[in-house]
Amino acid sequence: MAEALKIGIAGLGTVGSALFKIIETRQNMLAITCGRKIEIVAVSARDRNRDRGIDMSGVAWYDDPVAMASEAGIDVFIELMGGASGAAHAAVKAALGRGLHVVTANKALLAAHGVDLAALAEEKGAILNFEAAVAGGIPVIKALRESLTGNTVSRVYGIMNGTCNYILTRMEKEAMSFEACLKEAQRLGYAEADPAFDIEGNDTAHKLSILTTLAFGTRIAADDIYLEGITNISLEDIRAAGELGYKIKLLGVAQKTATGIEQRVHPTMVPVDSVIAQVDGVTNAVAIESDILGELLMVGPGAGGNATASAVLGDIADIAKSRPGAQLVPSLGRPALQLEPFVRGEIQAHEGGYFIRLTVEDRIGVFASIAKNMADNGISLESIVQRPSETADELARKTVILVTHATAEHAVRKAVAAIKSEGYLSGEPQVIRIERPKAG
Amino acid sequence: MAEALKIGIAGLGTVGSALFKIIETRQNMLAITCGRKIEIVAVSARDRNRDRGIDMSGVAWYDDPVAMASEAGIDVFIELMGGASGAAHAAVKAALGRGLHVVTANKALLAAHGVDLAALAEEKGAILNFEAAVAGGIPVIKALRESLTGNTVSRVYGIMNGTCNYILTRMEKEAMSFEACLKEAQRLGYAEADPAFDIEGNDTAHKLSILTTLAFGTRIAADDIYLEGITNISLEDIRAAGELGYKIKLLGVAQKTATGIEQRVHPTMVPVDSVIAQVDGVTNAVAIESDILGELLMVGPGAGGNATASAVLGDIADIAKSRPGAQLVPSLGRPALQLEPFVRGEIQAHEGGYFIRLTVEDRIGVFASIAKNMADNGISLESIVQRPSETADELARKTVILVTHATAEHAVRKAVAAIKSEGYLSGEPQVIRIERPKAG
Numbered sequence: 001m002a003e004a005l006k007i008g009i010a011g012l013g014t015v016g017s018a019l020f021k022i023i024e025t026r027q028n029m030l031a032i033t034c035g036r037k038i039e040i041v042a043v044s045a046r047d048r049n050r051d052r053g054i055d056m057s058g059v060a061w062y063d064d065p066v067a068m069a070s071e072a073g074i075d076v077f078i079e080l081m082g083g084a085s086g087a088a089h090a091a092v093k094a095a096l097g098r099g100l101h102v103v104t105a106n107k108a109l110l111a112a113h114g115v116d117l118a119a120l121a122e123e124k125g126a127i128l129n130f131e132a133a134v135a136g137g138i139p140v141i142k143a144l145r146e147s148l149t150g151n152t153v154s155r156v157y158g159i160m161n162g163t164c165n166y167i168l169t170r171m172e173k174e175a176m177s178f179e180a181c182l183k184e185a186q187r188l189g190y191a192e193a194d195p196a197f198d199i200e201g202n203d204t205a206h207k208l209s210i211l212t213t214l215a216f217g218t219r220i221a222a223d224d225i226y227l228e229g230i231t232n233i234s235l236e237d238i239r240a241a242g243e244l245g246y247k248i249k250l251l252g253v254a255q256k257t258a259t260g261i262e263q264r265v266h267p268t269m270v271p272v273d274s275v276i277a278q279v280d281g282v283t284n285a286v287a288i289e290s291d292i293l294g295e296l297l298m299v300g301p302g303a304g305g306n307a308t309a310s311a312v313l314g315d316i317a318d319i320a321k322s323r324p325g326a327q328l329v330p331s332l333g334r335p336a337l338q339l340e341p342f343v344r345g346e347i348q349a350h351e352g353g354y355f356i357r358l359t360v361e362d363r364i365g366v367f368a369s370i371a372k373n374m375a376d377n378g379i380s381l382e383s384i385v386q387r388p389s390e391t392a393d394e395l396a397r398k399t400v401i402l403v404t405h406a407t408a409e410h411a412v413r414k415a416v417a418a419i420k421s422e423g424y425l426s427g428e429p430q431v432i433r434i435e436r437p438k439a440g
Numbered sequence: 441m442a443e444a445l446k447i448g449i450a451g452l453g454t455v456g457s458a459l460f461k462i463i464e465t466r467q468n469m470l471a472i473t474c475g476r477k478i479e480i481v482a483v484s485a486r487d488r489n490r491d492r493g494i495d496m497s498g499v500a501w502y503d504d505p506v507a508m509a510s511e512a513g514i515d516v517f518i519e520l521m522g523g524a525s526g527a528a529h530a531a532v533k534a535a536l537g538r539g540l541h542v543v544t545a546n547k548a549l550l551a552a553h554g555v556d557l558a559a560l561a562e563e564k565g566a567i568l569n570f571e572a573a574v575a576g577g578i579p580v581i582k583a584l585r586e587s588l589t590g591n592t593v594s595r596v597y598g599i600m601n602g603t604c605n606y607i608l609t610r611m612e613k614e615a616m617s618f619e620a621c622l623k624e625a626q627r628l629g630y631a632e633a634d635p636a637f638d639i640e641g642n643d644t645a646h647k648l649s650i651l652t653t654l655a656f657g658t659r660i661a662a663d664d665i666y667l668e669g670i671t672n673i674s675l676e677d678i679r680a681a682g683e684l685g686y687k688i689k690l691l692g693v694a695q696k697t698a699t700g701i702e703q704r705v706h707p708t709m710v711p712v713d714s715v716i717a718q719v720d721g722v723t724n725a726v727a728i729e730s731d732i733l734g735e736l737l738m739v740g741p742g743a744g745g746n747a748t749a750s751a752v753l754g755d756i757a758d759i760a761k762s763r764p765g766a767q768l769v770p771s772l773g774r775p776a777l778q779l780e781p782f783v784r785g786e787i788q789a790h791e792g793g794y795f796i797r798l799t800v801e802d803r804i805g806v807f808a809s810i811a812k813n814m815a816d817n818g819i820s821l822e823s824i825v826q827r828p829s830e831t832a833d834e835l836a837r838k839t840v841i842l843v844t845h846a847t848a849e850h851a852v853r854k855a856v857a858a859i860k861s862e863g864y865l866s867g868e869p870q871v872i873r874i875e876r877p878k879a880g
Contacts, residue, residue, distance in 0.1 A: 018732075022590055022732060023590075026590050029590065029592075030589070030590055032774045032775070032778055033589050033590075033770070033773060033774050034589065035768075035770070035775075131587070137733040137734060137736065138736065139579070139582070139583055139586075139587040139736075142579070142582060142583075142586065142587060143579055143582075146579075146582065146754060146757065146758060147571070147579040147582060147750075147751070147754040148750070148754065149470070149473050149474065149753055149754050149757035150462055150463075150466050150469065150470055150473075150750065150753045150754075150757070151750060152469075273718060274718065275715055275718045275719060275739055277718075278713060278714065278715045278717075278718055279715060290750075292462060292746045292747070292749065292750040292753075293577040293740065293741065293746070293747050293750040293751075294577060294740065294741040294744075294746070294747050295740060295741070296577065296578065296579075296738070296739070296740040297738070297739040297740065298736070298737070298738050298739075299715055299736070299737040299738075299739070300733065300734065300735060300736040300737065301733065301734040301735070304734075306732045306733070306734070307732070307733050307734050309732065310587075310588070310590065310591060310730075310732040310733040311587070311733075313589055313590045313732070314586060314587040314588065314589050314590075317586065317589035317590070318586060321768070321769050328475075328761070329761050330473070330475070333473060334472045334473050335472070335475075338472055
């Protein structure tokens, strides 16, 4: 049997502690499947004295993760600290700079510095693995990087934030308001005290930017993403969606268009009988559409200490089974220096159906005016529903719900702007894009 | 860049021809992602003169695949001939015997000889890859073999036969009979002229036996599978399932029980709002339940020339990225010689719910007798429906549908046998197992 693989873990929070325990208790099993022992020889975390329920005797302790990355006698540096820059970034750079392999679960770090880190890894002949960074336990990185070799991807999309999906699911199943569901999510530990990063879509955007690079071979462009969170999704939207045969999910979508790559994160209506519509609660799902394979959909736990640790362990095992000097899988699917520049495909050109909900004055001519404005912009309608507004103090108002056939986004924007200028709207129009899975 | 990887393809049917075209037309893309060129230098098939729409000039032709495996100047032997023994088996043995890497899509071969072939590969330091053998384009082999390292799997199950799922889906959506749907499937090329191998569950059983080995580390036991096909599923069953909130799918299920590993293939009722229930038509799905990761579900194309070729190409790419002397991933998840013996867990011990459909004489006391027989065997009922039989010439008969709570199979069998002996049944009782996904 080959020599043991020596690893150092930086960050002993939920994921780090879970990983430590799993490796310590499954030594034999891991040695059999990996062909060598996996040995934790160093750890680093903020507080040495916190009780984590793990026995760290015989393991070197480092207060400073950068020192561990620079000095410890390890083969693999496991980064589970988090944060786009600072210590995590410095430590990973130091580790790769020494030629150590690195496994990280840190999406923010990759979104910000992924290309540079991949280039450094390749220069040093090191492996940089990050399966846990996107959609937790779902092996989507491996699917894009390895299984889909030779495929041209046309679209990748998914539910990549458990907090948002939990909230949307509860709103739908229990007719609870957004605010009430968010509180429940916080109480259960599914949402942070400051939930903005999740519910405004930034977390999904980070993950999406990594998938885009693997799918399309372009440089990571985490800031070049159209972003819309779920904070203004009302129960009325969810109910109307249900009546029309849709569910609302926060999707991250990246796809090739005539002008470039379109990256967008926004609430989306998906057909109620599609597979992805059944993905409820904190579960994640990622779909990949490609020209040879067709559509592949993967559903699984997107977060949690164990699921994330499992993905990290899979990455470590891949390293254990490799050997110095072996031909390496490029971290980002192709060599970092051969990634193409990211060219933003304008969402204005996005073709798809739209759900539009308007609250209008209940007077003659309004309905005709709405229909005319849609027609003037060449938008054909799949369905139109008009009914009394659900808000009790607005009895003089009506809700109008339009579902369009496939149409370009700029046409919808123009039509909605024109309708706004007519003066009979109350409140902001709600516009939700419809996404149709190719298969499943 | 490393030297080109030289491959030989044996079998130029739908999959082989698709693979040939893909590799020829995507040379540059493959060289970038694999770090070296992939070069087809030899092929073998039955008829040299058949027009396959591919240009084989400059490629060595072999009439005999075993000769190609034994003599051609190749690094990888690609087996796409099919068949559990004969030429495919001889050729793969010859290739591995020379230390060539092998990629195969041949589930029957693996079900029959997988352990011996894996042992031979390991002895010779060769890679044996077979992602395409189970669930076509879905990367389930990679997930079990690599991503789930360190996990203890408790259950793996899935829809692994497109023919059956197509038939069941059409029966459900269009209220067509089994026979009519089978004819449609044959007309569309989704079913063979002799469909027995698919519709009686053997194809699913082969695939399941491979998953069992990867999931539980036991030797392949393709003959040790409880097998029940879809031929006796009636429209009445499908309709009753729908009314009770279930869909019927042909599942292959392998799970750990107290007595061993239970392998079974049979029509199964799954809750209508589960993700797997939405997997329609020829699409496949595989779910893996494990202790660290949780539940992972993968959905995608289970067959077809391109989807299968994509999986084969992924396997070839993995070999291209490796290097002789590298620590190898054991083909079956752990070294073949360390696989444990397969111990059959008796399905008698299976705990789950059951759907039971009986056609009975319409007379006083029958219903009470059925209820008593269930109670006598300790079976508690979730729902009971009684209604006129759907068959017009049996107006004097009633249909009784029972759904049990979780109960042991032997209790159900005893109860049904007792009911049969009462003499008021007409025709055979229909018993369909209910399976509940852990999540999703």
